[in-house]
Amino acid sequence: MASMMKSFVDVTPGSQFPIQNLPYGVFRPSAGASPRPGVAIGESVLDLSVLADAGLFKGPLLAKSNCFSQTSLNAFMALGRPAWKEARTTLQKLLSADEPTLRDNDTLRSKAIIPMSQAKMEMPAVIGDYTDFFSSKEHAVNTGTLFRGSRELALPPNWVHVPIGYHGRASSVVLSGTDITRPRGQTSPPEGQNGPEFKPSALLDFELEMAVFVGPGNQLGTTVSVDDAAQHIFGFVIMNDWSARDIQKWEYIPLGPFLGKSFGTTISPWIVTMEALEPFICDAPEQDPPALPYLTEKKRFTYDIPLQVALKPEGASKASVICNSNFKYLYWTVCQQLAHHTVNGCNLNPGDLLASGTISGPDDGSMGSMLEQSMGGRKDIMLEHGGSRKFLKDGDEVVMTAVCQGNGFNVGFGACTGKILPVKM
Ligand SMILES: O=C(O)/C=C/C(=O)CC(=O)CC(=O)O
Ligand SMILES: [Ca+2]
Numbered sequence: 001m002a003s004m005m006k007s008f009v010d011v012t013p014g015s016q017f018p019i020q021n022l023p024y025g026v027f028r029p030s031a032g033a034s035p036r037p038g039v040a041i042g043e044s045v046l047d048l049s050v051l052a053d054a055g056l057f058k059g060p061l062l063a064k065s066n067c068f069s070q071t072s073l074n075a076f077m078a079l080g081r082p083a084w085k086e087a088r089t090t091l092q093k094l095l096s097a098d099e100p101t102l103r104d105n106d107t108l109r110s111k112a113i114i115p116m117s118q119a120k121m122e123m124p125a126v127i128g129d130y131t132d133f134f135s136s137k138e139h140a141v142n143t144g145t146l147f148r149g150s151r152e153l154a155l156p157p158n159w160v161h162v163p164i165g166y167h168g169r170a171s172s173v174v175l176s177g178t179d180i181t182r183p184r185g186q187t188s189p190p191e192g193q194n195g196p197e198f199k200p201s202a203l204l205d206f207e208l209e210m211a212v213f214v215g216p217g218n219q220l221g222t223t224v225s226v227d228d229a230a231q232h233i234f235g236f237v238i239m240n241d242w243s244a245r246d247i248q249k250w251e252y253i254p255l256g257p258f259l260g261k262s263f264g265t266t267i268s269p270w271i272v273t274m275e276a277l278e279p280f281i282c283d284a285p286e287q288d289p290p291a292l293p294y295l296t297e298k299k300r301f302t303y304d305i306p307l308q309v310a311l312k313p314e315g316a317s318k319a320s321v322i323c324n325s326n327f328k329y330l331y332w333t334v335c336q337q338l339a340h341h342t343v344n345g346c347n348l349n350p351g352d353l354l355a356s357g358t359i360s361g362p363d364d365g366s367m368g369s370m371l372e373q374s375m376g377g378r379k380d381i382m383l384e385h386g387g388s389r390k391f392l393k394d395g396d397e398v399v400m401t402a403v404c405q406g407n408g409f410n411v412g413f414g415a416c417t418g419k420i421l422p423v424k425m
């Protein structure tokens with residue numbers, strides 16, 4: 001049984017990275033070394049390039065592949081689920097407590113397994129294109145009310161039929177830990193003035209999201225059906241879609257978000273695979289009205305992934321939790337998003353990033369942005385360890401985490417963090 005599996009590598013009870021997880025990332029074992037693929041195990045990183053060099057991927061799909069000698073995971077992503085399953089089987093065997101190959105080979109083991117504290121994480125993939133959806137009904141109603149007035153007009157009439165999204169900016173997707181500079185830009189005319197202002201954003205916000213990396217893509221002019229969509233998804237990361245609400249509000253009609261969101265988007269470094277998430281499959285919300293046939297799944301499912309956001313002001317010793325949400329709340333599933341993205345023949349490529357949209361839940365504690373929590377800046381968000389906020393201040397660090405609680409083990413995502421730097425002169 002998967003839950004009974006144990007590794008010879010030290011994994012403390014409650015670790016986010018037991019042998020049941022094995023998320024993929026790209027890291028440098030030392031500052032001067034080249035980036036290479038690895039998996040997280042306990043407090044360590046297993047170097048897949050070392051295993052590949054030692055000829056330890058012996059299965060039919062990976063024995064001759066050079067995908068683990070690359071500086072990104074794109075080539076591995078492109079191989080598809082049978083190769084991903086082969087890799088997982090090989091890695092779980094090599095890492096298991098009763099398998100001597102790596103466990104008893106001191107030279108190989110010390111080369112292949114390094115402390116995570118020593119590893120410098122890099123972007124896991126070259127992201128060609130990044131799309132952000134808008135799939136939480138709670139978030140859509142909350143922001144719609146704040147941006148457009150009444151709760152009745154909040155949800156656009158297309159929302160329950162179309163998984164709405166916008167094309168984001170891939171160049172500014174950055175890895176967890178990267179500082180984010182407060183953007184400046186145009187904002188609405190202040191009371192009594194008729195021209196816009198140009199100033200540092202005063203309404204800087206986070207958006208709690210998850211995103212999937214696309215595996216095998218599709219040719220331009222072809223589609224991926226909703227029931228095949230899962231075969232095109234490699235795995236999940238946590239994502240923070242930083243948003244400057246004052247810039248966004250002035251610019252977004254009629255073409256959607258532009259500079260209010262393209263100044264930085266942060267992802268967590270470890271990609272948790274669909275295989276690792278299997279124990280956390282659950283029902284997705286029922287859809288009313290029913291979706292069009294091309295969006296109707298034979299078996300509709302999503303994942304139970306508890307999410308948390310904490311805010312740590314500059315100099316504070318502790319971060320204050322300000323949101324507890326869950327991936328399972330989303331109305332549109334990742335399979336519906338991916339099928340919709342390709343239904344016009346648009347091609348997806350390995351390494352493309354599809355983000356869920358802000359994940360808000362049904363109660364006050366589960367709102368995935370400060371815009372919602374502060375009711376558009378009308379209410380203070382109290383920080384449990386002191387202070388309050390309406391929007392982000394310079395020096396604030398936002399820490400997003402996600403841990404699935406399994407039967408005797410956890411499957412975690414690590415953290416997606418970023419700190420706000422003052423606007424640059
Ligand atoms: O309601 C709006 O007009 C805007 C909403 C957003 O800013 C959300 C967006 O980026 C999509 C999402 O994260 O759900
Ligand atoms: Ca977003």
Ligand SMILES: [Mg+2]
Nearest residue numbers: 241242261265
């Ligand atoms: Mg963004």
